[in-house]
Amino acid sequence: MDKHGYSSPIAEEFAQEMVRRNKVDRIVAMAPVGILLFLVALLSIVADGFFTGYNIQTILGQLSIPLVMSMGLTFVILLAGTDLSGEGLGGFVGSIVILMVLNTKTDLDMGLWAILIAVAAGLVVGIISGVIHVYGKMPSFIVTYAMSSIMAGFAVLSYRGQPAMSKYEFFITLSRGRFLGIPSLTWIALAIFAISYVLQERTRFGEYVFAIGDNERVAKNTGININRIKILVFAWSGLCIGVAGVLGAIRIGRGEVVIGKDTVFPAITAVVVGGTPLTGGRGGVVHSLVGALIVTIIYNGLILLGVSTYIQAAIQGVIIITAVALSVKRGRKVVTK
Amino acid sequence: MSNSAHHDLATSGRTWASGRSWLRDNMSRFISLASIVLLVIIFTVMNPNFLGAANVRNLLTDISPLLVMSCGVALVLLLGSIDLSMGSIASCSAVMLTLTFTCAGWWSYALIFLFGVFAGFLNGILHAKLKVPSFIATLSTQSIWQSAAFLLSGGQPLTLIPKNWGYVNWVRAKSIGPIPLGPIPPLFLIGLVLMIVYYVYQSRTETGKTMMALGANERAARLIGLGINRAKIVAFTFSGIGAAVAGMIFAVKLKSGIPTVGEQYNLIAIASAALGGVALTGGRGHIILVILGVGLITVIQNGMNVIAVDGFWQQIVFGLLVLAAIYMNSDRRRRDLVVK
Numbered sequence: 166m167d168k169h170g171y172s173s174p175i176a177e178e179f180a181q182e183m184v185r186r187n188k189v190d191r192i193v194a195m196a197p198v199g200i201l202l203f204l205v206a207l208l209s210i211v212a213d214g215f216f217t218g219y220n221i222q223t224i225l226g227q228l229s230i231p232l233v234m235s236m237g238l239t240f241v242i243l244l245a246g247t248d249l250s251g252e253g254l255g256g257f258v259g260s261i262v263i264l265m266v267l268n269t270k271t272d273l274d275m276g277l278w279a280i281l282i283a284v285a286a287g288l289v290v291g292i293i294s295g296v297i298h299v300y301g302k303m304p305s306f307i308v309t310y311a312m313s314s315i316m317a318g319f320a321v322l323s324y325r326g327q328p329a330m331s332k333y334e335f336f337i338t339l340s341r342g343r344f345l346g347i348p349s350l351t352w353i354a355l356a357i358f359a360i361s362y363v364l365q366e367r368t369r370f371g372e373y374v375f376a377i378g379d380n381e382r383v384a385k386n387t388g389i390n391i392n393r394i395k396i397l398v399f400a401w402s403g404l405c406i407g408v409a410g411v412l413g414a415i416r417i418g419r420g421e422v423v424i425g426k427d428t429v430f431p432a433i434t435a436v437v438v439g440g441t442p443l444t445g446g447r448g449g450v451v452h453s454l455v456g457a458l459i460v461t462i463i464y465n466g467l468i469l470l471g472v473s474t475y476i477q478a479a480i481q482g483v484i485i486i487t488a489v490a491l492s493v494k495r496g497r498k499v500v501t502k
Numbered sequence: 503m504s505n506s507a508h509h510d511l512a513t514s515g516r517t518w519a520s521g522r523s524w525l526r527d528n529m530s531r532f533i534s535l536a537s538i539v540l541l542v543i544i545f546t547v548m549n550p551n552f553l554g555a556a557n558v559r560n561l562l563t564d565i566s567p568l569l570v571m572s573c574g575v576a577l578v579l580l581l582g583s584i585d586l587s588m589g590s591i592a593s594c595s596a597v598m599l600t601l602t603f604t605c606a607g608w609w610s611y612a613l614i615f616l617f618g619v620f621a622g623f624l625n626g627i628l629h630a631k632l633k634v635p636s637f638i639a640t641l642s643t644q645s646i647w648q649s650a651a652f653l654l655s656g657g658q659p660l661t662l663i664p665k666n667w668g669y670v671n672w673v674r675a676k677s678i679g680p681i682p683l684g685p686i687p688p689l690f691l692i693g694l695v696l697m698i699v700y701y702v703y704q705s706r707t708e709t710g711k712t713m714m715a716l717g718a719n720e721r722a723a724r725l726i727g728l729g730i731n732r733a734k735i736v737a738f739t740f741s742g743i744g745a746a747v748a749g750m751i752f753a754v755k756l757k758s759g760i761p762t763v764g765e766q767y768n769l770i771a772i773a774s775a776a777l778g779g780v781a782l783t784g785g786r787g788h789i790i791l792v793i794l795g796v797g798l799i800t801v802i803q804n805g806m807n808v809i810a811v812d813g814f815w816q817q818i819v820f821g822l823l824v825l826a827a828i829y830m831n832s833d834r835r836r837r838d839l840v841v842k
Contacts, residue, residue, distance in 0.1 A: 245842045247637065301829050302841045306637050307584070307772070307782060308825065314769050315821035321814035381840050430645060433638070443635055475657065479649035482642035490632040500720045501633045502582045502784070
């Protein structure tokens with residue numbers, strides 16, 4: 166019934182349709198949480214020692230790097246882009262941070278400044294990727310894929326084949342430290358999550374990212390400086406990769422290019438499984454937190470079940486294809502490249 | 503060259519194309535060709551044996567795996583899609599070939615070829631039917647085949663046992679029956695044949711032409727009733743075959759199955775296709791001219807080995823080359839173009 170007192174069947178139908186769609190959307194949004202709970206229940210039954218205090222602490226520790234990586238990636242994927250540079254860039258940042266603190270290879274002993282410089286390096290490389298992507302009009306995945314190769318080269322170049330070991334007390338304390346039973350590195354990751362949440366929910370930047378991801382042309386016509394936002398998103402992603410690289414270096418206590426290896430794929434899986442589709446515009450960092458938990462729990466569970474580490478990557482591959490295939494729009498008119 | 507320019511015009515519909523834009527469209531090819539000539543001159547001056555029969559033979563052998571991979575991925579790039587799984591399909595093929603000789607003998611080659619067909623077909627189905635974006639579909643299958651390669655080899659490089667060397671000795675053949683090959687190695691001939699087959703298929707059959715058309719404008723291609731999905735699946739299948747053949751070439755050349763042998767070739771194959779003038783946005787490129795990019799990459803690779811540059815420099819150089827090549831081929835004239 167509208168204000169004129171007669172009912173308009175079309176409007177009513179439309180309203181009903183919207184209510185129905187909202188309901189479906191809400192159920193779909195909750196699906197990852199359901200999967201997470203199901204996995205926890207399943208693994209508690211199947212895997213010995215899964216639901217123990219010790220293993221939960223282990224899971225939280227394993228969560229830190231995928232969570233940080235996925236926080237940056239979420240914004241990129243919200244724009245319908247991709248950042249594949251984590252493998253090389255994470256390795257590079259991890260390598261140089263160890264070279265700059267007290268270590269076995271160089272005389273540099275810059276302490277906390279080293280962390281700052283290393284993370285800034287990640288940020289700068291992110292900006293470079295963003296600029297090349299935006300002004301060169303080149304697809305983001307190939308720019309960042311090439312960037313990953315370049316930075317992996319620079320990583321090995323920085324330590325010239327022989328990785329440096331960390332002798333920095335603070336890193337050792339951090340890698341072993343706990344607060345309220347949660348590993349310190351996980352607290353850092355949670356801090357990054359909190360910042361991402363504020364960026365997404367409380368800033369103009371976050372709004373614009375959703376607007377661009379939803380429809381770039383419309384966003385452009387409303388006067389949003391698309392190029393600036395896109396570059397900022399890649400900068401944020403670079404910064405997150407930088408933090409992840411530093412966390413990786415702290416964890417293994419060695420500055421080596423392998424720090425970045427096999428970090429990008431879990432992060433993409435986390436974002437997509439959490440419910441941010443590769444076509445962008447929907448989802449967000451809270452979804453990615455759930456996704457990161459799912460990815461970490463699967464990883465942890467498979468190890469407890471004694472599954473070969475070689476198969477882990479294959480299983481992630483199957484998960485990611487399934488998740489993407491379930492989330493994409495189909496139909497004859499859809500163009501996917 | 504004129505043929506390629508014709509392709510470009512026909513598919514992108516740029517009727518105003520002048521001589522200058524023709525030059526711009528072919529920029530990466532000119533630069534590749536000029537760089538090859540320049541580098542060959544430099545290396546010959548540095549070492550007169552560079553163009554000797556022995557080294558030419560080496561170079562041509564080195565070219566072959568990259569050539570088959572690049573021609574395969576070039577077809578996928580024509581669609582505007584990408585294949586990031588080639589490297590691990592090649593690794594997996596190399597490992598499997600090394601293992602299957604003992605039980606399957608000469609049939610091993612056919613088996614691995616079929617594996618390539620299957621792996622490529624799978625990518626095609628995932629992309630065309632399930633509508634998974636190609637980069638994520640092939641990134642996922644890449645990790646699946648990489649896992650398979652590690653599992654089959656136990657994570658270690660496998661050496662071909664001497665008993666089976668009989669199956670790979672043809673690599674050093676100097677003639678096919680009565681026909682002498684001169685400095686041309688058999689492996690290069692395989693690469694050449696595959697390239698020509700791909701070229702003829704792409705330029706002469708309806709499905710092949712559809713690849714080009716749908717890369718230029720998928721909606722239009724669908725509206726005029728072209729078999730879009732078929733073309734996509736065939737392109738990915740060809741890419742898978744190229745990767746599997748490359749893997750077999752690695753295995754017979756090195757007499758071993760190394761589970762990471764193809765790892766770096768994803769990027770290099772894309773780089774050489776782009777240097778040969780294939781646009782990543784699809785619809786523009788020429789299979790035969792991909793050999794220019796392959797030649798340049800191989801000369802750089804060989805040259806860096808000759809002057810003993812560390813391996814990590816190659817990663818940096820090839821990364822930069824990809825960026826430069828794609829930059830040269832990307833279309834920045836349209837202001838409303840949305841690039842994701």
